[in-house]
Amino acid sequence: MAEGVQFTRAEAGKRYDVLHTVCPARDVVDHVTSRWGIWVLISLRGNDLRFYELRESIQGISEKMLAQTLRALVQDGLVWREVEPATPPRVTYGLTEFGRDVGEPLTELFDRITRRLSAHSTE
Template sequence: MAVSKQVKPLFEGAAFDVYDRMCPARLVLEHVTSRWGVLALAALRERTYRFSELRRRMDGVSEKMLAQTLQTLERDGLVLRRAYPEVPPRVEYSLTEHGREAAELVTGLVSWVQLRMPEILQAHELRDGAA
C-alpha cells in the first residue's frame, strides 16, 4: 500500500500586502503592470506567439526589453516558454493558467484606456489650455 504524501504549498496561508515596501507581491504587481508587461500579457491572450512575432505585435519594444519582460513573466509563472529542438530553433510563448487570469484583468484596463482616449485627450487639452 503506497502512502500518498500531501505537499503543502510553500506560502500557504501567508498574508501579502502590496502596500508594504518589503512585500514580494509588490514586485509581481510591477512586472504585470509595467508598460511591456501589460502589452505582452494582452498580446499573449490573443494567441501563442514566436518571439519575433510578439516583438512586431508590441511595436516599439526592443529585443532586449522583450526578452527581459518575458523572462520575468516566466519566472513569475505567468508565461510559458516552449523551445522546440529544430534547426533553426523555434521558441513559442503562451500564457499559463495564472497568466490568463492576469491577462484578462490587464486587457480590461487596456480596453478601457482605448475606449476613453477621446475624453482623456480632451482633458489634456483643457488642462494644457488652462496652464
C-alpha cells in the same frame, strides 16, 4: 510550462502586504505593470506567439527588453515558454492560467480606455 516562482501562502485569513518591500506579490505586480509587461500580456491574450511574432506585435520594444520582460514573466509563472529543437530553435510563448487571470482585468481596462477615447473623438 512548469517553470515559475513558488510562492508561500499567506497565513490563513491574511493577504500579502503588497505595500511592504519584501512582499513576493509586489515583484509580480512590478513585472506586470512594467513598461513592457502589460503589452506582452495583452499581446499573448489571443494566442501563443513565437519570439519574433511577439516582438513584431509590440511596436517599439527591443529584442533585449522583450527577452528581459519575458524572462521575468516566465519566472513569475504568468507566461510559459516552450523550445522546439530545430535550427534555429523555435521558442513559443503563451499565457499560463495565472497569466490569463491577471491579464483579464488589463484587457477590460484597455477596452474601457479605448471606448472612452472613441467617444471623445466623435464629440
